[in-house]
Amino acid sequence: MKRLNLYPLSENWRPPKLLARDKQLKVLLENRESQSPENFWIQGNRGLGKTLTATIFKEMTEDTFIITCSSSSFRRAVEEFALKNDVKPKVREDPSTIILRVIEEKAEGDKITIFFDDIDRLALGPTLTRDFGIHICNIYDRLLERGYTFSIHLITTKDFKDARKYLDRSAESRLNLRPLIFPPYSEGEIKKLLMQRLEFIDDLEWSEEAVSYIAARVARDAEGREGDMRLALEIARAAIKTFGKLTLEAAEKAWKDRETDYWVEILKEMPFGKALLLASIVWETLDRYEDEIEELEEGEEYYPVSWSEVKKRWRSNAEAVGLGNVKDHRLRKWLDSLRESDLVEARTLPKTHEYNYTNMRELYITLKADLMKLFYATQKIDWSKRW
Ligand SMILES: Nc1ncnc2c1ncn2[C@@H]1O[C@H](COP(=O)(O)OP(=O)(O)OP(=O)(O)O)[C@@H](O)[C@H]1O
Ligand SMILES: [Mg+2]
Structure with missing residues (x-):
C-alpha cells in the first residue's frame, strides 16, 4: 500500500479558507473594529470549530492572545501561555499579573483581544469560579486603566443562560457578555469541510458517496456528538487507515466500528x-x-x-x-x-x-x-x- 500523507485530515491542519464559520469570524472581526467592542460568551459543543475560529482570528489580527484553560489549574494554564509568549512567570506571581505582563510586552497597538478557551474546567466549583472571576476583574480593570480598547471572550460548551453560574457577579457585570453561538455542523457543512481537506491529500482515492455517508452519520446519528467535525475526521482517518482509500465500504465499516466501540464503552462503564x-x-x-x-x-x-x-x-x-x-x-x-x-x-x-x-x-x-x-x-x- 502506498504511504499517504494524511496530515490534512489531522487536528492541526489549518484550512486555507475558513468555511462554515465565516459568519462567526466576521462578527468577531467587526467587533474588534468597533468603538466599544463587546465581550462574547462563545458557546458550542465539542468539535464545532470554536478553537479553530479563535486561532484564525489570531492569525488575521494583531494583539490577539489565546489562553487555553484545559490544564489542571488556571495558574498552570497561564504559565504555559506566558512561556509560549517567551515571558517567564515569576514564582508566586499572580495569574492576572502574568497575563498583563505578556500583553504589555507583546502588544504592538492598543486594540487587544483575549480569548479564554475551554473555560469549562475552571467553573467546576464555587471557589474556582470566584478565583476566575477575580482574575477577570483584575485584567479588565487594568487594561481599562492603561487605555487599551479590548475584548475578553470566553469559549465554552456551556449554555449562555448558565453563564451566571460560571462567573462571579463582579466579573459578569464588567464583561456584560453577549452570546456567540456555534451551532452543530449540518450534513452539507461536514461534507464541504471534509472535501476541502481531501483535496489536499495527494494520490488518495476517495468517493463523494463515502464523504456523504460520513457527513450524514455524524450530523444525525452520533449519540450526543452530532455535528462534531472532530468525529468526522476520526472516521475518515480510520476508514483510510484500514482500506487505504475512502470508499463507501470503508466509511461504513469505520462508522460501524466506532458505534460498536461506543457501546462497548457504555457497557464497560x-x-x-x-x-x-x-x-x-x-x-x-x-x-x-x-x-x-x-x-x-x-x-x-x-x-x-x-x-x-x-x-x-x-x-x-x-x-x-x-x-x-x-x-x-x-x-x-x-x-x-x-x-x-x-x-x-x-x-x-x-x-x-x-x-x-x-x-x-x-x-x-x-x-x-x-x-x-x-x-x-x-x-x-x-x-x-x-x-
Ligand atoms: N470550519 C471548519 N473548517 C475546517 N476545519 C474545522 C472546522 N471546524 C472544525 N474543524 C476541525 O475540527 C476539529 C475540531 O475543531 P475545534 O478544535 O476548533 O473544535 P472546538 O469547538 O474548539 O471543540 P472543543 O470544545 O472540543 O475544544 C479541528 O481539527 C478543526 O480543525
Ligand atoms: Mg476547542
Whole structure:
C-alpha cells in the first residue's frame, strides 16, 4: 500500500479558507473594529470549530492572545501561555499579573483581544469560579486603566443562560457578555469541510458517496456528538487507515466500528452485573423476535420481553461466569437504573402466554437503545473476564 500523507485530515491542519464559520469570524472581526467592542460568551459543543475560529482570528489580527484553560489549574494554564509568549512567570506571581505582563510586552497597538478557551474546567466549583472571576476583574480593570480598547471572550460548551453560574457577579457585570453561538455542523457543512481537506491529500482515492455517508452519520446519528467535525475526521482517518482509500465500504465499516466501540464503552462503564443484564435483554429480544425484527421500520419500537425470562437468562449467564448469588431486588435495581438512563422501558402488560386464562399480568421490558448496535458490542466483550 502506498504511504499517504494524511496530515490534512489531522487536528492541526489549518484550512486555507475558513468555511462554515465565516459568519462567526466576521462578527468577531467587526467587533474588534468597533468603538466599544463587546465581550462574547462563545458557546458550542465539542468539535464545532470554536478553537479553530479563535486561532484564525489570531492569525488575521494583531494583539490577539489565546489562553487555553484545559490544564489542571488556571495558574498552570497561564504559565504555559506566558512561556509560549517567551515571558517567564515569576514564582508566586499572580495569574492576572502574568497575563498583563505578556500583553504589555507583546502588544504592538492598543486594540487587544483575549480569548479564554475551554473555560469549562475552571467553573467546576464555587471557589474556582470566584478565583476566575477575580482574575477577570483584575485584567479588565487594568487594561481599562492603561487605555487599551479590548475584548475578553470566553469559549465554552456551556449554555449562555448558565453563564451566571460560571462567573462571579463582579466579573459578569464588567464583561456584560453577549452570546456567540456555534451551532452543530449540518450534513452539507461536514461534507464541504471534509472535501476541502481531501483535496489536499495527494494520490488518495476517495468517493463523494463515502464523504456523504460520513457527513450524514455524524450530523444525525452520533449519540450526543452530532455535528462534531472532530468525529468526522476520526472516521475518515480510520476508514483510510484500514482500506487505504475512502470508499463507501470503508466509511461504513469505520462508522460501524466506532458505534460498536461506543457501546462497548457504555457497557464497560456499568457494574458487571448490570451490563450483563442489559446484554441479557438484548439477547432475549433477538432470540425471541429474530425474524420480525428485520421488518421493523426505523424508529419503531422493539418488542417486549418478559422480565422473568430475562432474569432466567441473566442467571444462567451469571452462573457461567461464576458470578455468585444475586438477589432479585438487586436485579430490579439495575433494571430501574437502566430505565433511568433511558436504555430500556418497563411496563406491566397482560401475559402473552397462550394459557393466560386468568388474564395474569407481568412486567415486560422493551429495549429503547438500538438493538443491533448493542448486540455487536455484546459480541465484542469477553464476558468470561468479569470487571
Ligand atoms: N470550519 C471548519 N473548517 C475546517 N476545519 C474545522 C472546522 N471546524 C472544525 N474543524 C476541525 O475540527 C476539529 C475540531 O475543531 P475545534 O478544535 O476548533 O473544535 P472546538 O469547538 O474548539 O471543540 P472543543 O470544545 O472540543 O475544544 C479541528 O481539527 C478543526 O480543525
Ligand atoms: Mg476547542
